[in-house]
Amino acid sequence: MHLSPIFAPFKHFQKYVGGMQDWPELSYLNAMIIQQRLHIVSGSGKRICFVPAIIKNKHAEKKYESAVYLTGQVQTRVKSWHDFFNALVWQIFPRAKSVLNQIHYQDQLIESLNKVKHRSALRDAVTHFDESGVIVVSSEKTLIQLLKNFEWKQLFWQERKAVLSSMRFFVFGHGLYEKALNPYIGMTGKGIIIDVDDIFFKRDVSEQLQFIDRMLESFLLESLSTNADLTPIPLLGYPDWTKDNTYEAYYENNKYFRDRH
Numbered sequence: 257m258h259l260s261p262i263f264a265p266f267k268h269f270q271k272y273v274g275g276m277q278d279w280p281e282l283s284y285l286n287a288m289i290i291q292q293r294l295h296i297v298s299g300s301g302k303r304i305c306f307v308p309a310i311i312k313n314k315h316a317e318k319k320y321e322s323a324v325y326l327t328g329q330v331q332t333r334v335k336s337w338h339d340f341f342n343a344l345v346w347q348i349f350p351r352a353k354s355v356l357n358q359i360h361y362q363d364q365l366i367e368s369l370n371k372v373k374h375r376s377a378l379r380d381a382v383t384h385f386d387e388s389g390v391i392v393v394s395s396e397k398t399l400i401q402l403l404k405n406f407e408w409k410q411l412f413w414q415e416r417k418a419v420l421s422s423m424r425f426f427v428f429g430h431g432l433y434e435k436a437l438n439p440y441i442g443m444t445g446k447g448i449i450i451d452v453d454d455i456f457f458k459r460d461v462s463e464q465l466q467f468i469d470r471m472l473e474s475f476l477l478e479s480l481s482t483n484a485d486l487t488p489i490p491l492l493g494y495p496d497w498t499k500d501n502t503y504e505a506y507y508e509n510n511k512y513f514r515d516r517h
Contacts, residue, residue, distance in 0.1 A: 260436055260439060261496065262433070263436065264461065265348050265427070269344060279334055279340070282332055285340075289305075289347060294350065296346055296354075297350075298328045298354060298357050299324075299354050299355065299357035302325075302326070304324075304328050304346055305329060307329045307331055307332065308331070309331040309339070321364065322364065324357050324361075330346065337434045338430060338434050339430075345429075345430050350469065351470060351473040352428070352472035352473055353386075359378060359382050359476065360383075363376050363378055380482070381486060385446050386429060387430065387432070389428035390425055390427050390429065390446065391447070391448055391450060392423065392425055392448070392450065393426070393449075393452045393456060393464075394424075394452065395452050395454050396418060399418060399422060399423050400423075400449055402415065405516060406514065406515055408513035412507055420495050421457070422454075425494050426468060428472075429445065436491075439497075441509065442511075443490070444488055446483070446487075447487040448475055448486065450475075488514075490514075
C-alpha cells in the first residue's frame with residue numbers, strides 16, 4: 257500500500273505494525289509505548305494507556321477528557337482509524353497531547369462551576385487543533401508571510417523550490433490523518449506556524465518531531481486562545497502531496513485556495 261507523504265511522521269512505526277495482517281489490539285498499542293521507552297502522561301501526570309471505549313452518550317467528550325486527565329486511560333475503539341491515529345499521535349507528540357488534555361479538563365471545570373453550557377473559545381480552539389491541526393515550520397520569513405497572506409499560488413508554485421527546501425508541514429490532527437487515507441480537494445488543516453533555523457531541516461525526523469512537540473507545548477500553554485490563532489492550511493497544496501499539484505492550473509481553484517477575506 258502506497259501511503260501519502262502526509263504520513264511521514266509515522267514512518268518509524270512500520271517496524272511495529274508494518275507486518276500485521278489485522279488491527280492491532282489495545283495491548284499492542286500499549287506495548288509500543290514500552291518498547292519505545294516513551295514517557296507519556298495525561299495533563300495531570302498519569303501514565304497514558306489505551307483502554308476499550310465505553311462512553312457513548314451525549315456527554316462523551318467531557319467524560320472522555322476527564323478520564324484521560326484523572327486516570328491516564330484513553331478510551332480507544334478497536335478497528336477505528338480515528339482512534340488508531342489518535343494513539344499514534346500520542347506517541348509522536350506526547351507533550352502537546354498532554355497539554356491539550358490539561359486545557360480541556362481545566363476549562364470544563366470552569367464551565368461546570370459557572371454553569372456554562374457551551375465550550376469556551378479556548379476549548380473550541382484546542383478541539384479543532386486536536387482533530388485537524390497541522391504544524392508549519394519554516395526558516396524563511398518570506399514563505400511564512402505568503403502563507404499568512406493566503407498567497408497560495410505564489411507560495412506553492414512560484415516558490416515551490418524554496419518551499420521544498422525551507423518549509424515543512426507536519427499533520428497533528430488524528431481526524432486529518434483519517435481523511436488523508438482518502439485525500440480530497442478541500443482538505444484543510446488548522447495551522448500553527450513555527451519559525452526554525454536551517455539546521456532543523458538537517459535533523460532526522462525523530463529529532464524534528466521532538467523539537468516541534470516542545471514548541472507546541474509552549475504555544476498551546478502561552479499563546480492559543482481562540483480559533484483566530486489557527487491559520488487555515490490547504491494541505492494538498494504542499495508540493496507533491498498529491499500528484500495533481502504538479503500542474504500550475506491546480507492552484508487556480510479558488511474554492512480550495514481561497515483569498516483572505
